[in-house]
Amino acid sequence: MGAETRAETSLDPALLAERIPLEAVPVIDLESFLAGTPSERTRVARQIGEACRNIGFFYIVNHGVPAELRAAVFAEAKRFFDGPLERKLQIDIERSACHRGYFKLGGENLDPAKQTQGGDLKEGIKIGRDLPGDHPLVAAGTPLHGPNQWPGGLPGFQETLQSYFDRLNDLGRQLMQAFALALELPEDHFERDLDLPMATVGPLHYPPQQGRISEAQIGAGAHTDFGCLTILAQDEAGGLQVRNAAGQWIDAPFIADSFVVNIGDMMARWTNDIFASTQHRVINRSGRERYSIPFFFDPDHDADVSCLPTCCGPDRPARYPPTTGLEHLLEMINATFDYHRERAS
Numbered sequence: 001m002g003a004e005t006r007a008e009t010s011l012d013p014a015l016l017a018e019r020i021p022l023e024a025v026p027v028i029d030l031e032s033f034l035a036g037t038p039s040e041r042t043r044v045a046r047q048i049g050e051a052c053r054n055i056g057f058f059y060i061v062n063h064g065v066p067a068e069l070r071a072a073v074f075a076e077a078k079r080f081f082d083g084p085l086e087r088k089l090q091i092d093i094e095r096s097a098c099h100r101g102y103f104k105l106g107g108e109n110l111d112p113a114k115q116t117q118g119g120d121l122k123e124g125i126k127i128g129r130d131l132p133g134d135h136p137l138v139a140a141g142t143p144l145h146g147p148n149q150w151p152g153g154l155p156g157f158q159e160t161l162q163s164y165f166d167r168l169n170d171l172g173r174q175l176m177q178a179f180a181l182a183l184e185l186p187e188d189h190f191e192r193d194l195d196l197p198m199a200t201v202g203p204l205h206y207p208p209q210q211g212r213i214s215e216a217q218i219g220a221g222a223h224t225d226f227g228c229l230t231i232l233a234q235d236e237a238g239g240l241q242v243r244n245a246a247g248q249w250i251d252a253p254f255i256a257d258s259f260v261v262n263i264g265d266m267m268a269r270w271t272n273d274i275f276a277s278t279q280h281r282v283i284n285r286s287g288r289e290r291y292s293i294p295f296f297f298d299p300d301h302d303a304d305v306s307c308l309p310t311c312c313g314p315d316r317p318a319r320y321p322p323t324t325g326l327e328h329l330l331e332m333i334n335a336t337f338d339y340h341r342e343r344a345s
């Protein structure tokens with residue numbers, strides 16, 4: 001029976017098993033997915049699927065992204081954040097029509113209900129697919145599509161970030177193939193929605209927090225990610241915490257040469273909540289500056305985000321109405337960036 005026709009019948013019980021409250025985020029070796037036989041790929045994809053169901057988070061090692069490139073991106077991010085405020089403000093995100101550029105400490109508030117003292121204690125840059133003004137989607141005024149703002153006076157910054165963006169796009173596609181296999185779909189199921197994926201690389205800087213820390217302002221307030229898939233590189237400072245299926249906060253510490261991968265609300269929606277979009281937060285108690293490089297991988301603006309054929313059936317009706325990649329993201333960005341919401345209203 002083809003996977004695509006399974007909607008008529010019962011769902012695979014393995015996909016519906018109860019979530020296990022994990023005490024640690026699982027580590028998955030990607031090597032035999034990236035270069036293995038079909039059966040090895042399926043085996044790793046199943047491990048990934050288990051992690052996505054139970055906790056929505058996993059580390060990947062042997063992911064193929066060169067150490068030099070990862071180190072170079074951290075070095076460029078540090079150069080930018082440690083540099084003058086004037087340079088940062090020249091690429092202020094509020095100058096961008098497509099949500100690209102620099103946002104200052106407090107510019108994003110990932111938990112507005114709790115964080116009432118001025119937003120997340122972090123600053124960042126949003127860099128996306130660099131589309132020129134005459135690209136049809138940009139000319140048509142499609143939100144979130146357009147040119148980046150690149151900082152001046154930092155030779156090599158743009159080239160390094162662009163290489164990283166391209167490399168992580170490839171990895172994002174591979175992980176989407178793993179998700180498809182884990183969901184009993186053909187491996188290339190998501191390719192139809194990945195012509196021009198809405199991906200963003202967003203270097204972040206968190207100053208340290210000491211003493212008694214109130215939930216009214218932490219590095220990144222408790223949140224779920226909005227999109228499909230996040231691939232995060234963090235540094236030795238650590239401080240990332242993830243809420244497991246029992247509601248406990250567990251640490252997701254720095255592991256050398258790994259990425260932390262998690263799925264966001266769009267993937268939870270696509271999978272009818274079979275995959276978990278899990279709350280996480282950052283508190284930088286390390287006593288030093290913390291830098292991290294999240295890469296957010298989202299599908300095409302017009303991707304059809306309605307329940308996947310293997311994720312709904314008579315025993316589990318679709319929980320969400322259909323939406324598109326762009327509609328979903330816009331809703332979430334407006335909830336967390338004041339300037340964006342004010343402009344939209």
Ligand SMILES: O=C(O)CCC(=O)C(=O)O
Nearest residue numbers: 204220234240282292294
């Ligand atoms: O910096 C981190 O470790 C996590 C950042 C994060 O969760 C986010 O930007 O969505």
Ligand SMILES: [Fe+2]
Nearest residue numbers: 223224225280
């Ligand atoms: Fe996040």
